[in-house]
Amino acid sequence: EQGWVLDQDLTLDLHEMEIQLLGLCGQWDAVNSRIASLEERNLNPLDLVNFYRCQIQFKISQHQFLEAIEMGIAILKKLGFDLPEQPSEENIKAELLTIDSLLENRSIQDLAQLPPMGDRQQMGITEMITSLVSPTYLCGSSLFPLVVALSVRLSIQYGNIISSGFVYGCYGILACNFLKNVPLGREFGELALSIAAQKGNAIVRPQVLYIITAFILQRTAHLQDHIHLLNQAYSFGLEVVNLEYGGYAYQHLCLTLFALGRPLDEVAKHVFCANNRSEEHTSELQSPYVISY
Numbered sequence: 001e002q003g004w005v006l007d008q009d010l011t012l013d014l015h016e017m018e019i020q021l022l023g024l025c026g027q028w029d030a031v032n033s034r035i036a037s038l039e040e041r042n043l044n045p046l047d048l049v050n051f052y053r054c055q056i057q058f059k060i061s062q063h064q065f066l067e068a069i070e071m072g073i074a075i076l077k078k079l080g081f082d083l084p085e086q087p088s089e090e091n092i093k094a095e096l097l098t099i100d101s102l103l104e105n106r107s108i109q110d111l112a113q114l115p116p117m118g119d120r121q122q123m124g125i126t127e128m129i130t131s132l133v134s135p136t137y138l139c140g141s142s143l144f145p146l147v148v149a150l151s152v153r154l155s156i157q158y159g160n161i162i163s164s165g166f167v168y169g170c171y172g173i174l175a176c177n178f179l180k181n182v183p184l185g186r187e188f189g190e191l192a193l194s195i196a197a198q199k200g201n202a203i204v205r206p207q208v209l210y211i212i213t214a215f216i217l218q219r220t221a222h223l224q225d226h227i228h229l230l231n232q233a234y235s236f237g238l239e240v241v242n243l244e245y246g247g248y249a250y251q252h253l254c255l256t257l258f259a260l261g262r263p264l265d266e267v268a269k270h271v272f273c274a275n276n277r278s279e280e281h282t283s284e285l286q287s288p289y290v291i292s293y
Contacts, residue, residue, distance in 0.1 A: 045078040049124040065139035072132040095149035112194040117159035165195030189216040206245040209233035
């Protein structure tokens, strides 16, 4: 109890580390209990954003995508932001048009030099919206293009956060698939790589390398060129404990090797290696995208 009085920020950091460790050990009930006890302290919701992001990430790891989305929408309301559960096409187009107007008379690469986001309220909202990118994509939600566009728009308006590189890469996917503009998608992919390479952004490198390789470069580069980038994404994922996107990258690597016609025993060797590493680096939180092979 004294910790809350003497140094609240340090106490929150220690609680966050504990919750991350509990989640990595698969102790979901303990995670929910710890976060509930923090909520009882009537802290500012902005102080709990990192805890909520952890909670959403753990929902994703259990394939509870709809629950993760519902939780994110509820938390955003606490932060004063209303995200529609079922966005209309007009909602999405309006955000895309806003982004177009914000990009007027500036190059896409200029976004890599945006200052860090300084508004704490907008930062909390942007981080929460960004945390919904994965579950909305994985369950095929119509929210996916909206949360990507919102994250990009907020980054352009208020400055970059660590995960801005990731959402710029996801906007590259929208440019290719939704806007049918592959050159624009490639530009946003290059922007994402630039930001991911900046100091302090190592945690998002696995995400950026994976989405650029799997969803954008496939349109412009031979599959053979994907192998090095996917290996990098997997290695970075293990290094920074971004196991979700490390797992996605290795799944895609196995598919790429198969599609290239590599011998099945070579593909099986990669799968076996990935399974062993998953067991070494996680207990109950293993990537099903690797283990399913």
